[in-house]
Amino acid sequence: MSSRFRGLDAANPNPNAESDPSDSGVRRTIIDLGDGSEVLYIPRFLPSERAWAWFHYLDKEIPWTRPVIHVFGRHCLQPRDTCYIASKGLTDLKYSGYQPHAYTWDEYPILKEILQAVHEAIPGSTFNSLLLNRYKCGSDYVAWHSDDEKLYGPTPEIASVSFGCEREFLLKKKPVKEEGIWIVDQLPKKRLKTSYQEQQSFMLKHGSLMVMRGYTQRDWNHSVPKRAKAVSVRINLTFRQIV
Ligand SMILES: O=C(O)CCC(=O)C(=O)O
Numbered sequence: 193m194s195s196r197f198r199g200l201d202a203a204n205p206n207p208n209a210e211s212d213p214s215d216s217g218v219r220r221t222i223i224d225l226g227d228g229s230e231v232l233y234i235p236r237f238l239p240s241e242r243a244w245a246w247f248h249y250l251d252k253e254i255p256w257t258r259p260v261i262h263v264f265g266r267h268c269l270q271p272r273d274t275c276y277i278a279s280k281g282l283t284d285l286k287y288s289g290y291q292p293h294a295y296t297w298d299e300y301p302i303l304k305e306i307l308q309a310v311h312e313a314i315p316g317s318t319f320n321s322l323l324l325n326r327y328k329c330g331s332d333y334v335a336w337h338s339d340d341e342k343l344y345g346p347t348p349e350i351a352s353v354s355f356g357c358e359r360e361f362l363l364k365k366k367p368v369k370e371e372g373i374w375i376v377d378q379l380p381k382k383r384l385k386t387s388y389q390e391q392q393s394f395m396l397k398h399g400s401l402m403v404m405r406g407y408t409q410r411d412w413n414h415s416v417p418k419r420a421k422a423v424s425v426r427i428n429l430t431f432r433q434i435v
C-alpha cells in the first residue's frame with residue numbers, strides 16, 4: 193500500500209476500505225493497513241442523543257486530572273485531561289513516567305454500560321481497562337505514540353469511543369530498519385509535500401467507535417494533533433485489555 197488518505201467517512205471512502213453494514217444496519221468500514229494491521233471504524237456506533245447524555249455525564253462526573261509527565265528528558269503538563277479505570281488485580285499502567293490511579297468500574301457504572309455496548313459491537317473482544325482523555329479545546333492534543341506497552345501483549349486491540357467535538361486522528365507508519373538502514377518511506381518523495389511516510393487520517397465523529405487491531409501498535413504511530421478550528425470539548429475513551 194502506498195497512499196495517503198484524508199477524512200475517512202461515508203462521503204470520502206478510502207479505496208483500501210471494505211464497507212459492510214453489520215446485522216444491525218450500522219455501517220462499519222474496515223481499513224486494511226497491510227502486514228497484519230487493521231482499523232475498524234463505525235461512525236454511528238451510538239445514537240447521537242445517548243452519546244450526548246454520556247458526554248455530559250463524563251464531562252461532569254469523571255475525576256479528571258492533568259498530570260505532569262516526563263517526555264524527551266523534560267517535565268511538562270500533559271496537554272489534555274485524563275482518568276484511568278481498571279479491573280482489580282491487573283498490572284499497573286505507567287506511561288511517560290506517570291502512573292495513573294486506577295479507579296474501579298463499580299465507581300462509574302455508566303462506563304460499564306459503554307463497555308457493554310463496545311463488547312456487543314465487536315463480539316469476541318474483551319477489555320478490562322480504560323484510559324479516558326478530555327480535550328478542552330483545539331490546543332489540547334496527543335502527540336505521536338503507539339500503545340505498545342508490554343502489559344497489552346504483542347497484538348493489542350484498542351477500542352476508541354469519541355464524544356463531542358470532532359477531531360482528526362492520524363496514523364503514521366513507523367520507520368523500519370532494513371539491513372541496518374532506516375526506511376521511512378516507500379513512496380516517491382516528490383509526490384508528497386509534508387511527510388514521506390504512509391499516513392491515514394480519520395475524522396472521529398461524536399458517537400463513533402474506532403478499533404485498532406493486529407500489529408497496528410507495533411507498526412504504526414497515532415496522534416490527535418492541535419487544531420485551531422476545534423473550539424469545543426472532546427472526550428475519548430480507549431478500552432484496552434491487560435493480559
Ligand atoms: O483521543 C484519541 O482519539 C486517542 C487517545 C490515545 O491515543 C491514547 O489515549 O492513547
Ligand SMILES: [Mn+2]
Nearest residue numbers: 337338339414
Ligand atoms: Mn494511543
